[in-house]
Amino acid sequence: MSEPDIKETVKEKYAEAAMKVLEGERASCGPSGACGCDPVSSNLYDATETVGLPEGAVLASLGCGNPTALAELHAGETVLDLGSGGGIDVLLSAKRVGPSGKAYGLDMTDEMLALARENQRKAGVSNVEFLKGEIESIPLPDASVDVIISNCVINLSADKRRVIAEAFRVLKPGGRFAVSDVVCRGEVPAAVRRSMELWVGCVAGALEETEYQQLLAQAGFVDIGVEPTRIYQFEDARAVLSGVGLDAEVLAREVSGRIMGAFIRARKP
Numbered sequence: 370m371s372e373p374d375i376k377e378t379v380k381e382k383y384a385e386a387a388m389k390v391l392e393g394e395r396a397s398c399g400p401s402g403a404c405g406c407d408p409v410s411s412n413l414y415d416a417t418e419t420v421g422l423p424e425g426a427v428l429a430s431l432g433c434g435n436p437t438a439l440a441e442l443h444a445g446e447t448v449l450d451l452g453s454g455g456g457i458d459v460l461l462s463a464k465r466v467g468p469s470g471k472a473y474g475l476d477m478t479d480e481m482l483a484l485a486r487e488n489q490r491k492a493g494v495s496n497v498e499f500l501k502g503e504i505e506s507i508p509l510p511d512a513s514v515d516v517i518i519s520n521c522v523i524n525l526s527a528d529k530r531r532v533i534a535e536a537f538r539v540l541k542p543g544g545r546f547a548v549s550d551v552v553c554r555g556e557v558p559a560a561v562r563r564s565m566e567l568w569v570g571c572v573a574g575a576l577e578e579t580e581y582q583q584l585l586a587q588a589g590f591v592d593i594g595v596e597p598t599r600i601y602q603f604e605d606a607r608a609v610l611s612g613v614g615l616d617a618e619v620l621a622r623e624v625s626g627r628i629m630g631a632f633i634r635a636r637k638p
């Protein structure tokens with residue numbers, strides 16, 4: 370599939386997920402288990418963190434980690450969330466940076482932006498702004514952001530080098546990249562890589578961990594680290610792979626322990 374086709378398919382899937390939440394259901398974005406259901410997106414946030422957040426922001430959570438819990442965020446800073454979805458991490462960031470700071474969410478899907486803005490209205494926060502756009506072409510000036518966060522989105526892009534270059538461009542010198550994403554350790558079977566359903570489910574497009582580090586280094590980042598936060602074992606892998614027309618049993622054995630949710634950190638010098 371070409372890059373524009375991938376983008377359109379991703380947009381359609383996440384528009385559906387947003388509509389579900391707008392109708393009061395929990396979001397999901399793929400076949401059983403793929404990103405949005407167990408085991409990737411369940412139980413990422415502590416109840417103490419989500420208390421006070423609008424229900425729609427929690428129901429829409431489609432991440433694979435909890436970047437604001439792992440990122441260093443200070444009062445007065447500007448945070449940008451790449452692929453902000455229903456806005457959960459933007460609202461959590463806004464609390465951390467306080468009224469003198471600002472949290473931007475960037476998303477390309479109109480339905481997700483509508484949901485996120487509704488969640489912002491319900492949360493009653495003013496230091497938040499949701500922008501429409503693509504993470505491959507961030508609509509913010511150079512050196513304007515202190516911290517880039519993202520939760521299970523960069524794997525969805527067909528041009529990850531460009532996303533990372535854009536993240537580098539908008540960060541201020543000393544700015545931090547603090548992203549949760551699905552990554553692989555070693556080779557993943559070609560059948561998994563080819564599945565479009567597994568692409569929109571955050572698995573097929575996942576970067577190999579050393580490749581992620583290389584792309585960050587080539588863009589100019591330093592202090593790069595990839596830290597596993599949840600390693601998907603056989604049962605998890607089977608849940609993710611089932612329902613996509615592949616032999617889940619066999620492939621799950623092959624990928625068990627090789628696909629993981631990870632926290633990726635780096636710094637712009």
Ligand SMILES: C[S@@+](CC[C@H](N)C(=O)[O-])C[C@H]1O[C@@H](n2cnc3c(N)ncnc32)[C@H](O)[C@@H]1O
Pocket residue numbers: 379380383398404429430431432433451452453454455456457458475476477478481502503504505519520521522525526571
């Ligand atoms: C897996 S969901 C994650 C949403 C959110 N980060 C969370 O943790 O709930 C992916 C989100 O990224 C958005 N997205 C995917 N690819 C994108 C791109 N290339 N540019 C902008 N947004 C994108 C989708 O519209 C969707 O809202």
